[in-house]
Amino acid sequence: MILIKLGGSIITNKSRKTSPRKKAIDAIAKTLAGIREPIILVHGGGSYGHYWSVKYDMHTKPEKYDIEGVAKVKNSMVELNKIILDALQKNANHPYCVQPACFMNTDKPMRNKIKEIGEISKTGMIPVTYGDALWHGKKTYILSGDSIMGHVAKVLRPRLCIFAMNVDGLLNSPNGELIREYSQQVPTMPGSDKDVTGGMMRKVKEAKRISQYGIRVFFVNGNKPDRITKAIKDSKFHGTIFRGKRRV
Amino acid sequence: MILIKLGGSIITNKSRKTSPRKKAIDAIAKTLAGIREPIILVHGGGSYGHYWSVKYDMHTKPEKYDIEGVAKVKNSMVELNKIILDALQKNANHPYCVQPACFMNTDKPMRNKIKEIGEISKTGMIPVTYGDALWHGKKTYILSGDSIMGHVAKVLRPRLCIFAMNVDGLLNSPNGELIREYSQQVPTMPGSDKDVTGGMMRKVKEAKRISQYGIRVFFVNGNKPDRITKAIKDSKFHGTIFRGKRRV
Numbered sequence: 117m118i119l120i121k122l123g124g125s126i127i128t129n130k131s132r133k134t135s136p137r138k139k140a141i142d143a144i145a146k147t148l149a150g151i152r153e154p155i156i157l158v159h160g161g162g163s164y165g166h167y168w169s170v171k172y173d174m175h176t177k178p179e180k181y182d183i184e185g186v187a188k189v190k191n192s193m194v195e196l197n198k199i200i201l202d203a204l205q206k207n208a209n210h211p212y213c214v215q216p217a218c219f220m221n222t223d224k225p226m227r228n229k230i231k232e233i234g235e236i237s238k239t240g241m242i243p244v245t246y247g248d249a250l251w252h253g254k255k256t257y258i259l260s261g262d263s264i265m266g267h268v269a270k271v272l273r274p275r276l277c278i279f280a281m282n283v284d285g286l287l288n289s290p291n292g293e294l295i296r297e298y299s300q301q302v303p304t305m306p307g308s309d310k311d312v313t314g315g316m317m318r319k320v321k322e323a324k325r326i327s328q329y330g331i332r333v334f335f336v337n338g339n340k341p342d343r344i345t346k347a348i349k350d351s352k353f354h355g356t357i358f359r360g361k362r363r364v
Numbered sequence: 365m366i367l368i369k370l371g372g373s374i375i376t377n378k379s380r381k382t383s384p385r386k387k388a389i390d391a392i393a394k395t396l397a398g399i400r401e402p403i404i405l406v407h408g409g410g411s412y413g414h415y416w417s418v419k420y421d422m423h424t425k426p427e428k429y430d431i432e433g434v435a436k437v438k439n440s441m442v443e444l445n446k447i448i449l450d451a452l453q454k455n456a457n458h459p460y461c462v463q464p465a466c467f468m469n470t471d472k473p474m475r476n477k478i479k480e481i482g483e484i485s486k487t488g489m490i491p492v493t494y495g496d497a498l499w500h501g502k503k504t505y506i507l508s509g510d511s512i513m514g515h516v517a518k519v520l521r522p523r524l525c526i527f528a529m530n531v532d533g534l535l536n537s538p539n540g541e542l543i544r545e546y547s548q549q550v551p552t553m554p555g556s557d558k559d560v561t562g563g564m565m566r567k568v569k570e571a572k573r574i575s576q577y578g579i580r581v582f583f584v585n586g587n588k589p590d591r592i593t594k595a596i597k598d599s600k601f602h603g604t605i606f607r608g609k610r611r612v
Contacts, residue, residue, distance in 0.1 A: 190461055191453060213439065214463075218466045221476070221477075232499055239431055241431050
């Protein structure tokens with residue numbers, strides 16, 4: 117089983133409101149159709165949900181956010197999700213949409229519901245979920261796609277986790293060299309970190325956490341879908357690897 | 365609190381594949397914006413999910429249905445749901461999309477998750493859910509919007525339930541007279557009953573069940589949204605009423 121996160125920056129033009137990168141989505145969907153192993157897909161919000169969450173100043177912290185903002189985040193995520201579902205279907209996959217509220221109870225993951233997602237992936241369908249605004253007892257909060265990766269990986273223990281992003285992986289300085297294997301150094305993050313949901317810093321944190329379950333984590337450039345295939349086939353890999361090491 | 369079901373035949377042209385009735389949807393969305401009371405919306409599948417469930421011979425009984433069919437039902441429902449969400453938003457409502465898998469565990473409703481939907485409706489947002497294909501331990505089944513009405517009404521006990529359909533209500537014979545108040549007679553059903561999810565017969569069954577919780581249920585013509593308003597305002601009502609009577 118493989119757990120894949122499609123970052124908001126790879127599936128959308130993050131700087132432009134509701135602007136999908138349809139070619140990039142299509143290329144990834146095509147790649148996934150060639151994989152003969154259960155896949156679970158998580159995607160970010162980019163210029164859809166992420167855009168609106170910034171606009172309405174919504175965060176991961178539960179608050180009484182403007183209901184107009186909550187509705188906009190949620191509806192725009194349905195829209196982006198539909199684009200992903202359509203691309204998957206067009207490329208001979210069988211996507212199975214699962215809103216995150218289906219396996220989250222406020223901010224607590226529901227083990228049995230996440231296990232269900234694993235079962236669904238074993239039928240050949242591809243469960244697809246995404247970062248979203250979630251209810252939290254009279255409040256709401258933003259659950260990031262990256263956090264979902266952590267929740268799902270913890271329960272399902274996939275063979276590997278892939279974060280597809282719009283850079284080659286972790287760089288040792290802005291525009292610097294690729295870090296091919298993550299150790300404990302604190303790297304300089306490429307791209308903007310001004311994300312509501314934490315940007316690259318959050319991805320590193322989640323990747324470290326997941327690798328501690330003994331699962332390998334890859335950061336790859338989603339603009340080169342063959343790198344996703346290579347990560348899966350364990351052939352020559354271009355990106356950053358977090359080796360699966362159990363905490364002692 | 366008011367629980368409203370928009371039947372597949374009112375929001376889509378049931379005989380034509382993926383054909384929404386945008387004007388009818390828009391008119392209802394406009395009407396709902398004028399209601400100052402918590403609303404929860406359920407919609408059917410019509411020429412989207414319902415169409416595909418017929419095509420792939422999927423039923424309310426859990427079976428190992430073709431995964432292509434499951435994906436088609438589910439994705440087409442996301443599409444129809446998005447049309448409803450957009451119409452609501454365009455007409456100054458704040459919809460909050462909730463897939464049925466968020467409050468169902470296989471075929472069992474989850475009380476706490478349904479209560480959450482009630483809380484969300486009290487913020488002024490309109491939770492919107494729909495009939496869908498759901499997972500049932502290595503199998504799937506079709507959960508109808510009508511069954512959702514029963515599940516939600518049982519937990520939340522709304523002040524009234526409205527089934528908006530493309531006929532005036534229950535008729536005493538095909539093309540016959542409107543039954544203004546339902547008693548125990550078995551009525552002749554208008555329209556086709558060859559629905560995967562049971563058609564009018566199912567609506568009557570659910571309406572009877574809901575009325576036994578002491579809740580009034582209205583069948584109204586969704587093509588005349590002012591009838592929805594009148595049902596809510598308790599003024600001169602045109603349609604069929606199931607009076608809320610508790611079972612002795």
